[in-house]
Amino acid sequence: MVNATPTQPAGGGDGGHRPTAEVSGPASELSERLLTARAAEGDDAAFETLVRRHGPVLLQLARRLLGNDGEAEDAVQEAFVSAWRRLPEFRGDAAFGTWMYRIVTNRCLNALRSRRRTQPLESVPEPAAPEHQSSPARAAESAASVHALATALAGLTPEQRACWVLRELHGLPYEDIAAAVGIGEPAVRGRIFRARRYLTEAMDTWR
CATH class of the missing domain: 1.10.10.10 (Winged helix-like DNA-binding domain superfamily/Winged helix DNA-binding domain)
Incomplete structure (x- = not known):
């Protein structure tokens, strides 16, 4: 399962982070733009809310692209860590969710390209079959x-x-x-x- 809180960048301490209490409670109702802005300023709670909103669909995307649960979880986790570190550079040209699609897709593409160079077709993992009644x-x-x-x-x-x-x-x-x-x-x-x-x-x- 994707961890909702990526490791904070080196530096420790408060680091000038905004108090997370401002985002607690009604955080799930806050707009995407406001949450992204707060997360970019170092607000952990705002970023956790974004992860909860977008994590499931991004994990589904990675599973469909990679066909492997472990690889998919790693790709999404790494994508969120990368996003956390790059948020101060995020200009908001696109929605946060669209930006995350780009990061996850890029990581999966790199994995697929590497796989095609090193793996025979027979060893490519299959996507999990849905349960049937x-x-x-x-x-x-x-x-x-x-x-x-x-x-x-x-x-x-x-x-x-x-x-x-x-x-x-x-x-x-x-x-x-x-x-x-x-x-x-x-x-x-x-x-x-x-x-x-x-x-x-x-x-x-x-x-």
Whole structure:
């Protein structure tokens, strides 16, 4: 599980941090912009609120990209630690959640690129299959389709996989996907088109 409080940067003590009491209680109702501003000034409670708001969906994203719970948790934890350290530089050009999508996606892309250089296809971990309350036959069929999808996703380039997951499973607009992956919108559309075509062909027997 993602730890809600990253290790504070070196320096210890108060370090000029704002009192966290200002954010306790109604913190969950505070606006994203205000929470981000307070967190940038060193308010731990404000940052913890942001982590609680965005942690679950970011962990889901990392699991879908990496197909491995341990790697996903590490990626999100490292992303939040990085964000905590970089918050004073955050200019607010995008929402905090969009910014975190970029950081998590970048970390996952780096992991996927490294994996493609060092791992054979057969060793790529599969995403966890959802629990089913139907018959064993349906459950077995679902498990097989999850394995087929994992194999198909492993055949995509890291950028194609990220673009497809961000669009199809998380519903991000093309502009945000382009920022998260670090490519232009036309390139995003092209990668999604190729990913859809490849996955459609690879999963044809499961349609």
